[in-house]
Amino acid sequence: MAGTLSTLPVATAAETSASRAARPQQNSPVVATHELTLVTGEVVMLERHANGFQAATVEPAADGAPVTRTVDYVNTSGTDTTLSLRLFGVGETAPPPDGMLTLSANSVTVPANSTASVTVTYHPELGAVGDYTGVITATAPGGTAIRTTVGATKDVPTVDLTVNTIDRNGNPATAELTVFDLDNGVVRQVYPQGGTKTVALPQGRYSVMGIVYTTGKVSGQILSHTLAGEPVVDLTTHQAMVTDARLGTEVKVATPKESEPNGYKLGHRQSLPGKRGIDYMKGASSPLWDHAHVVPTGPVTDGAFEFNFRQRRYSPVIRASYAGQGGALPLEPVIYADRLYGSSKLQAVDAGTGRPQDLAGKDLADKLAVVTRDATSKVVDQIAAVAGAGAKAAVIVNDRPGPYATIVPRATGTAIPAWTLIQDEGAELFGRMADGPTRINLQGIKKDPSVYNIALMAPGGIPADPIDAVTAKNSAVVKSHHRGTEGTLNGKLLTEQTWFSLTTLPVGPAPATYRITNDTEHTTWFPLSTRTSTAWTFKSARPANGKEDLALLWPRYGLDLDAENTAKDGRTHHFDLAFLLQNGTTPDIDGVEVEASADDGATWQPAKVKSKSNGSYKVSVRNPDSGHVSLRVRARDTNGSRIEQTLIKAYAVR
Known part of the structure; x- marks a missing residue:
């Protein structure tokens, strides 16, 4: 066991000039230094200060060997002074055992205008790992005491772990590894460069897992990621290990329809019973990263281990x-x-x-x-x-x-x-x-494209055949259909898309009237806003300088619902309605109409709309006894912008 020892003089409130004459002194110029080798093997660097105080710095001894520190008392008076000495020790988690901290004498006589020394010895072989504190109390004949604090730390011996990493082409690899102490939960990140990395670790049990990168020989770009490592490493002596991505197997997931990935996530969860665990997941997102690999571990019997793979696969874009x-x-x-x-x-x-x-x-x-x-x-x-x-x-x-x-x-x-x-x-x-x-x-993108959200989890280790398939038994289908985003110019259709995405359209610089419609439909898993339809009409011309926001009206609903998006049934429900432009300003509204439906849009009834002084509106709707309320809003401003929005099942009533 390795140990270190340090001292710090501590003054007391009752200190007198007589006691000050026989106490360790600090913060004065160093006038000499010399090296002293103790019988225990420690090397002590002594600094002699101008006021006579000697400060000692002790280097750690060999594992398990005692550590000794010299405490000097300086007497600047004209008479000898005898100090009685007592050492009291405390521990961070437990008191130090008898004999862990010892003094060389129970008293010391400091001659007039001279110094006297005692030693304090720390025996790390007697205590458990942890921090310990001792206080040396030196009491003068008059009862005044001076105290010196002794700090001792017993550490777990450290050993070297060398990790060698090889990529899928057999070249020394860059990697990102997590070294996890299975017993105390401490995590260390290790980044081998050029195929190797050595790290000093306390003796113990570790999980050494992470990602090995395979890069292009010419471009240097990352081509693939391989999850590799050792789930349990019993580290008692210096040790070397190899993470070889060439031993990896590709993770494959079949889907009912053709699909392609756009990256993936690789990782694992691991813990010992009653101990803190680790949840590691590395994401890799790029159209270039189509293939993920893992190196099988074999069964992990110490504690719990789970391999995790996440991926989102899409219908082919091209x-x-x-x-x-x-x-x-x-x-x-x-x-x-x-x-x-x-x-x-x-x-x-x-x-x-x-x-x-x-x-x-x-x-x-x-x-x-x-x-x-x-x-x-x-x-x-x-x-x-x-x-x-x-x-x-x-x-x-x-x-x-x-x-x-x-x-x-x-x-x-x-x-x-x-x-x-x-x-x-x-x-x-x-x-x-x-x-x-x-x-x-x-x-290109076909009608009704599919998206597969895949979560592959394998308990007990990384499997030798990480292959899975999306089936009706292990998955659920969610249909979320954007019926289309459509854009027109002066009544002429410019574009129509089956899902919502960023779209840039070339148009002329002259002023024109445009219309954008967006229709969506959700699965029954979403109880509210199951269908929506929004149409914006606006005027636009090429700006003189730079860019400008399109004059689209956006409604803001203050429905005042409870935490479950419901309102009281069978009574009139009042809510606020306001409008904003895309640049955040309030438009000059020229007219507002609101209708409500209790049968999912089959029939509509006009709602009462009252203008408020702050530019917003108060809408009153009669709620049914049960079910849902759908809303339809139409508004226009003085610049010719219009909004028509329908929300089927906007809120529930109960």
Whole structure:
């Protein structure tokens, strides 16, 4: 056991000049230092101060060896002084056993104008792990005492744990490991770099688990994650372990319909009986991370262990192939770019890097523009350039080896769908285009796309075959249908989507009237707002400078319901209704109409609407004896903006 010992002089309120003459002194200049080796093996560095006080700093002795500290008393008076000595010890969790802290003498005589010393010895072999405090009381003949505090700490011996990490290609790997003390719950994060890391740990039982990264040899990008490690490591001596991602097995989950992931979460839960546990989960979110791997552990019999895997899988956003020639084209969506709905067949055209000189003389109208990535240009600008030249969609080909995913600003999006393609596949595409006209089959988002929320949990260890399937028995189906978002310009349909997403539409600069409708339908699991329909009508023109918020009216309902979104039945219910524009200002409302329905919108009755002084309205609705109340609101302002909103089952009554 390792031990350390320190001392600190403590003054008392009753201290006199006589006692001060025979007490340890501090905070004076050091006039000399020398090294003293004790019989116990400790090395003591003595600092002699100008006032005669010697301060000793003791280095820890070997494991289990006693630690001794010298306490010097300085007498600056002209007569000898005898001090009686007593040592009293206390422990943080338990009193120190007899003999753990000892003094070399019960009294000491300090000659006039000189010093005298006693030693205090700490015996770590006698006590349990913990902190201990002792107070040496030196009492002068007159009864005045001076006290010196002694602090001792007994630590668990430390040993080295060396972790070597190997990626799936057999190369030294970067990793992120969690070293968890199974007995006391202490967590340490360890980050091996270059394939190895050594950490000093107290002896004990540990769980050493985490993620090993496999990176591209050229690009250096993370290609995959592997959960690996040892659930129980009994660490008593210096030890080395290897986490080898090559031993990993891919986690696979089959779904009823074709689906693809967008990242995953890997982790585990672990604890010993009656001890604090760990819940570790590492998330990896990117279109590039399609494959998660785990290294099987075998059965974990000490305590509880559970492997966890989470993933959300989507209906494919894009599938592409060469028309009439065969061969898939592995496109990855540009994040926040416009999406393709349904299918299309487009001729691919080389658009260079999208610069004006590249597009001069190119016929991109209703074509698939194949653009080479340019590090000096923004991808969003490259896409905008080919869209402006008439392209119907764009593919951005990486200009360097390795995986490639990119993003455009969410606020702007893109006017056309866009995808990325790695350099090797891009070379194949350019080669086919050079040989002759090349058409690409594009299958975008299909009608009624599916989303699978997957939680795979395996108790007792990481399984050797982490394979599962979504079935009717182990899953539930939730139907949440956005019937569509539709946009019109002066009565002409501009776009229609089957689900709500960021959309950018090219429109002219002249003033025009626009209409946006959004219809949603929820499953019966959601008892309120089971169907909604909202239509905004507004006027807009290109702003002179920068951007401006569209003049959409937004209703704000102050329904005054209880915690379960219910109101009292069979009585008139009053609630507040107000309207705001998107920029937060209050519009000049020109008219408001409200209707209520007690039969889910089959019939409607007008509600009483009264204007309030603060620009809002008080609405009065007669609640039925049971069931739900649906609301329909129409409003317009003096600038021509209108809102029509229907909420089926807006609130319940009881």
